Structure formats: structure tokens, C-alpha cells
Amino acid sequence: MKICVHGIGYIGLATAALFANAGHDVVGYDPNERLVSELRAGNPRTTEEELRTFVLDALDNGFEPADEPVEADCHLVCVPTPYDEESQMADLAYVEAAGRTVAEYLRPGDLVILESTVPPGTTEDAFASVLENSGLTAGEDFALAHCPEMVLPGNITYEIVHNDRIIGGIDTASTDRAVALYEPLVEGAIHRAPDATTAEFVKLTQNAYRDVNIAFANELARVAHDYGIRSRDAIALANVHPRVDVLQPGPGVGGHCLPIDPWFLGQSSDSLDIIESARRINEGMVDFVAELLEGEVGPLAGTSVAVLGVAYKGNVDDSRHSPGLRFADLLRAVPAASGTEAEATATDGGQTGHDTGVDVRLHDPYVDDHDGSLGLVDLEDALRDADAVVVTAAHDAYRDIDPKMVRELVSRPLVVDTLSCLDANAWRDAGFDYVEV
Numbered sequence: 001m002k003i004c005v006h007g008i009g010y011i012g013l014a015t016a017a018l019f020a021n022a023g024h025d026v027v028g029y030d031p032n033e034r035l036v037s038e039l040r041a042g043n044p045r046t047t048e049e050e051l052r053t054f055v056l057d058a059l060d061n062g063f064e065p066a067d068e069p070v071e072a073d074c075h076l077v078c079v080p081t082p083y084d085e086e087s088q089m090a091d092l093a094y095v096e097a098a099g100r101t102v103a104e105y106l107r108p109g110d111l112v113i114l115e116s117t118v119p120p121g122t123t124e125d126a127f128a129s130v131l132e133n134s135g136l137t138a139g140e141d142f143a144l145a146h147c148p149e150m151v152l153p154g155n156i157t158y159e160i161v162h163n164d165r166i167i168g169g170i171d172t173a174s175t176d177r178a179v180a181l182y183e184p185l186v187e188g189a190i191h192r193a194p195d196a197t198t199a200e201f202v203k204l205t206q207n208a209y210r211d212v213n214i215a216f217a218n219e220l221a222r223v224a225h226d227y228g229i230r231s232r233d234a235i236a237l238a239n240v241h242p243r244v245d246v247l248q249p250g251p252g253v254g255g256h257c258l259p260i261d262p263w264f265l266g267q268s269s270d271s272l273d274i275i276e277s278a279r280r281i282n283e284g285m286v287d288f289v290a291e292l293l294e295g296e297v298g299p300l301a302g303t304s305v306a307v308l309g310v311a312y313k314g315n316v317d318d319s320r321h322s323p324g325l326r327f328a329d330l331l332r333a334v335p336a337a338s339g340t341e342a343e344a345t346a347t348d349g350g351q352t353g354h355d356t357g358v359d360v361r362l363h364d365p366y367v368d369d370h371d372g373s374l375g376l377v378d379l380e381d382a383l384r385d386a387d388a389v390v391v392t393a394a395h396d397a398y399r400d401i402d403p404k405m406v407r408e409l410v411s412r413p414l415v416v417d418t419l420s421c422l423d424a425n426a427w428r429d430a431g432f433d434y435v436e437v
């Protein structure tokens with residue numbers, strides 16, 4: 001079958017590779033020319049080795065990255081769906097733009113599948129009506145279904161084949177067509193949702209569930225701190241119960257999915273309560289990290305802090321909604337102490353140096369900062385003369401750092417391990433005060 005995948009980022013690329021490796025004729029259309037040319041040159045953007053091989057195999061099997069869409073029997077849409085903080089609504093601009101493109105190429109009998117995560121009702125309402133600009137009617141002239149993607153970044157190649165899938169069409173015939181497309185490729189079970197809106201709701205439910213459960217762990221971390229005990233010991237012991245499975249606390253929840261999908265669930269409902277609290281707790285974890293830091297160094301104004309990890313979690317390159325960046329913003333908002341040079345630079349517009357109370361140095365070995373917008377520096381520059389090292393992504397590369405090397409560079413031996421990913425004893429033996437969330 002000829003398939004056109006619209007959007008070949010994290011999800012679309014893996015999906016295009018899945019179909020191409022199964023023998024379909026796949027074109028991956030993306031308006032990002034740099035991405036397309038890197039792929040054409042055989043250089044997929046990913047930190048996952050298995051995924052790299054999977055995509056390279058797909059390119060060998062005829063997968064064609066393209067900066068123009070094509071006519072196809074099936075159009076699969078995998079474009080971003082960010083959250084607009086101002087309107088507190090899902091930003092469906094990319095989905096609608098992709099829908100308009102598909103409409104231009106749509107023919108009677110084609111199948112359209114929306115994989116992007118969207119608020120309940122989007123496939124049947126906004127997306128269908130954009131597609132109908134083609135002059136064709138959804139359900140009559142073309143089939144339309146929602147098939148949410150559920151892969152875990154870090155384990156995409158395995159999960160894209162082995163996960164169960166939920167498929168909901170706008171009618172039974174659309175569901176049948178979509179099920180028939182995925183069934184031969186996936187090892188997991190395929191579950192038919194009663195309709196597209198239920199399929200959308202289910203995807204959001206899964207991510208809201210995880211967000212709420214992480215919030216529970218984060219709340220326990222704060223409570224345990226008040227009692228002077230280690231939350232991770234308590235959680236490990238609580239989890240010996242057969243019906244208790246508490247997750248791990250950390251610096252908050254990041255990524256393109258968990259921080260925004262719970263809000264999509266509440267887009268046309270006033271009934272979010274525990275889900276909304278969970279969001280607040282998880283966003284507030286960077287304040288807790290700052291409190292832990294202050295507890296050690298006193299007022300933060302005038303300090304230099306190395307923040308290690310701007311990816312949203314360990315061993316990935318995605319910095320969207322990352323706790324590390326949120327923590328850096330919090331530090332940058334600390335006003336300079338009065339009478340200091342930093343205060344002077346703050347009032348001269350920051351022309352002569354760092355213009356906030358905290359000198360923040362950001363490092364991440366995985367995140368691409370080709371345009372310098374994140375201001376990443378190399379590890380030695382981040383650590384040199386730092387008053388504290390704060391680890392905000394559990395990269396393997398950080399576990400491997402030699403604390404004795406770090407001791408030589410920093411001005412004060414203090415490490416805040418927000419994910420408890422370092423070897424605490426090795427850091428203590430190297431002379432560090434070791435603090436964890």
C-alpha cells in the first residue's frame with residue numbers, strides 16, 4: 001500500500017519505518033527541510049541505537065523522506081499538538097494544517113489516520129471538517145480513524161511493534177480499515193474503541209494516570225523530607241505490598257505528552273480536580289529542588305549552579321517541557337543581591353555579564369543546541385567554580401562521571417541529585433555533600 005506519513009519527528013519517523021519495513025511504499029513528508037535532508041543523507045536524529053538501525057533499514061527498504069506530500073492510499077498524521085498556555089486550549093494549528101494538505105491530495109476510497117494526541121472529539125469534528133475541504137465526505141467517500149501512539153521514548157523500536165493499540169474510527173468501516181492496516185505489523189493486541197472520541201479519551205487517560213501517580217510520589221518526597229527520612233527507602237518498602245506500586249519522585253514531569261495531555265482531557269470539562277492538582281504538584285517540584293539547594297548554600301543570589309540535564313528524562317534528546325530548563329528559569333529569575341556587580345549588569349540590560357542573581361550553566365550531552373538557543377556549555381565549563389551541581393536528567397553519561405574529577409573543578413562540593421541516579425557513596429567519598437529528592 002502507498003502510505004504518506006505527515007510529520008516525521010519522534011513518532012512519525014518510527015511509524016514510517018514500521019510500515020516501510022513491513023513492505024509498504026512509504027513517503028514521509030515533513031516541511032522541516034533540515035530534518036528531511038539529514039534523513040536522506042542516512043542520518044536519523046535519535047539517541048536510540050535500535051531506532052537508528054530500524055530507520056536505516058527502512059531507508060534501504062524504500063522509505064522516502066520528502067519535503068512535498070504525495071497522493072497515497074493512506075495518509076497518517078503525526079504532527080505536534082502543543083498546549084497554548086494563554087488560551088488554555090490544545091493548539092491544533094499543526095493538525096489543521098496537515099488536514100488541509102491531506103485534503104488537497106485526498107481521493108475517494110483513501111484512508112486517513114490521525115496518530116497525534118488530541119482533545120476528545122477532534123477527529124470527528126475539527127479534523128474531519130478540514131479534510132472535507134476536499135469536497136469528499138468522511139465516512140462516505142473516505143475512511144477516518146484515530147490511532148493514538150503510545151510508545152515510550154527510550155524504548156520506541158520495541159514498543160511500536162509490541163504495544164497493544166487502541167483504534168477508533170468515525171464509523172465501523174473506518175475502524176475496520178485501520179485495524180486491517182495495523183494488524184499484520186504489530187505483535188500486541190488491537191482493541192477496537194467504540195468511536196474515535198473514546199480512542200482519544202483513552203490515550204489522554206493513560207498519560208493523566210501516569211502524571212497523577214508521579215505527583216503522588218513527588219508529594220511523598222516532600223512529606224518524607226518534613227519527617228527527615230529518605231522517600232525512596234519508604235517507597236521501596238511500601239511497594240512490597242502486592243497492590244501498591246508507587247512511582248519515583250524527581251524534579252517534575254517533562255516531555256511533549258505528560259505535562260500537556262491532562263489539560264486536553266479537561267478542555268471541554270470542568271471536572272478536573274485530582275488531575276489538576278497533580279499538574280500543580282509536578283510543576284512545583286522545581287521549587288522544592290530550589291528549597292533543597294537553598295537549605296545547603298543559603299540565599300541563591302550570587303551563586304553559580306551547574307544544571308546537568310536539559311532533556312526531559314534520561315538518555316533522550318527531547319527538551320520539551322523539561323524540568324531542567326524549568327529549574328534553570330527559576331534560578332535565572334532570582335534577583336541579584338543589592339550592591340553586587342550582577343545587580344549592576346541587571347540594570348544595564350545584562351550587557352556586561354550574567355544579569356541575574358544566579359550564574360546558571362546548562363549542560364546536556366544529548367540535546368542538540370545547534371542554534372545556541374539553550375545556551376548549553378561543555379561539562380568542564382559548567383562545573384568550573386560552581387557552588388552546586390544539580391542533576392536534572394538521569395543520563396547514563398552522568399552516572400559515569402568521576403566525582404573526583406568534579407571535585408577538582410567546583411568551588412564547593414555540593415551535588416543535588418534530583419533523580420537519585422548517581423552513586424551516592426562515591427560522591428560522598430570524593431568529599432561531596434550529597435542531597436537527593
Ligand SMILES: NC(=O)c1ccc[n+]([C@@H]2O[C@H](COP(=O)([O-])OP(=O)(O)OC[C@H]3O[C@@H](n4cnc5c(N)ncnc54)[C@H](O)[C@@H]3O)[C@@H](O)[C@H]2O)c1
Nearest residue numbers: 006007008009010011032078079080081097098116117149
Ligand atoms: N514524542 C512522544 O513520545 C509521543 C508519544 C506518543 C504520542 N505523541 C504524539 O505524537 C504527535 C507528534 O509528536 P512528536 O513528538 O513526534 O512531535 P515532533 O515535533 O517530534 O514531530 C512532529 C513533526 O511534524 C512536522 N510538521 C509540522 N507541521 C507539519 C505539517 N503541516 N505537515 C507535515 N509535517 C508537519 C514537524 O516539522 C516535526 O518534524 C503529538 O501529538 C504527540 O503528542 C508523541
Ligand SMILES: CC(=O)N[C@@H]1[C@@H](OP(=O)(O)OP(=O)(O)OC[C@H]2O[C@@H](n3ccc(=O)[nH]c3=O)[C@H](O)[C@@H]2O)O[C@H](CO)[C@@H](O)[C@@H]1O
Nearest residue numbers: 150151152153206207210247248250253254255257312313
Ligand atoms: C502512560 C505512559 O507511560 N505514557 C508514556 C509517556 O512517555 P514519557 O517519556 O513522557 O514518560 P515517562 O518515562 O513516564 O516520563 C515522563 C516524565 O516523568 C518523569 N518521571 C517518570 C517516572 C517516574 O517514576 N518519575 C518521574 O518523575 C520523567 O523523568 C519524565 O520527566 O508519554 C508518551 C507520549 O504520549 C507515551 O507514548 C508513553 O507511553
